[in-house]
Amino acid sequence: MANTCRDGGIDWALPDGPPDWLLGTGAVPGERRLVGTASVVATGAVLAVAAVQDVAWSWWQWVLVAALTVDVAGGVVANALGSAKRFYHSPVPPGLPLPQRVLRSPVGFAAVHVHPFVLAALLPDATLGWAAAWYVLCLAGTAAVVGVPLHLRRPLAAAIVTVAVVAAPLVAAPAGLAWFGPVLALKLVAAHAVREEPYRPLTAVQRG
Numbered sequence: 001m002a003n004t005c006r007d008g009g010i011d012w013a014l015p016d017g018p019p020d021w022l023l024g025t026g027a028v029p030g031e032r033r034l035v036g037t038a039s040v041v042a043t044g045a046v047l048a049v050a051a052v053q054d055v056a057w058s059w060w061q062w063v064l065v066a067a068l069t070v071d072v073a074g075g076v077v078a079n080a081l082g083s084a085k086r087f088y089h090s091p092v093p094p095g096l097p098l099p100q101r102v103l104r105s106p107v108g109f110a111a112v113h114v115h116p117f118v119l120a121a122l123l124p125d126a127t128l129g130w131a132a133a134w135y136v137l138c139l140a141g142t143a144a145v146v147g148v149p150l151h152l153r154r155p156l157a158a159a160i161v162t163v164a165v166v167a168a169p170l171v172a173a174p175a176g177l178a179w180f181g182p183v184l185a186l187k188l189v190a191a192h193a194v195r196e197e198p199y200r201p202l203t204a205v206q207r208g
Helices: 029-052 059-080 082-089 098-104 106-111 115-122 128-146 150-170 180-192 202-207
Strands: 002-005 008-011 199-201
Touching: 029 059, 059 082, 059 115, 059 180, 082 199, 098 106, 106 128, 106 180, 115 128, 115 180, 128 150, 128 180, 150 180
Parallel strands: none
Antiparallel strands: 002 008, 008 199
16 A cells, blocks of 8 residues: 655555565665665775775685675665565565565564674684674664564664664774674664665656
8 A cells, every 4th residue: 555645655565576685675776776885885985994904804804894794784775775664564475484484574684694703703803702792782672672662663773773883892893893783783773673664756656
């Protein structure tokens, strides 16, 4: 059902097409360009900062960090899209396989983001304590957000991410990755876990 106005409107109906687990089924070109641009700019900034800090990474570690930056920093924008809100927060279709049902759950989605442990295992100065701290914060923060009434979810998510940013210096981060934990929390707790209205541009609503 679409609630349209001059600029578009709220539309919870999933468009036809194969499931898009990255951007949400039916993402329009402007949404895709925004995610792509944000991913490129953020990754470039991360690599530039790491180069300035002269981090001790081998070539494959640079590739690993770049790939995870695209997923985490680009994922903040992707999970805020109307198409992603529609895909992940609309009613779960009956008969959906268990792995897909897990991913459609905000807590399940957060649980599979084991990125900090990957970094702890593969980077020289990333510790298990740092990885566990951010993993637990993101998982517990997501559970807290989905556990409160709808009108409190967005402000609670904002509060959790604010505390995460302020408290981040308490846990020593690997060189070049001081940003990683707060941005992961922004992706999972603020961008993904909060159920919000899935807006679509008027042209897409008319086509649908």
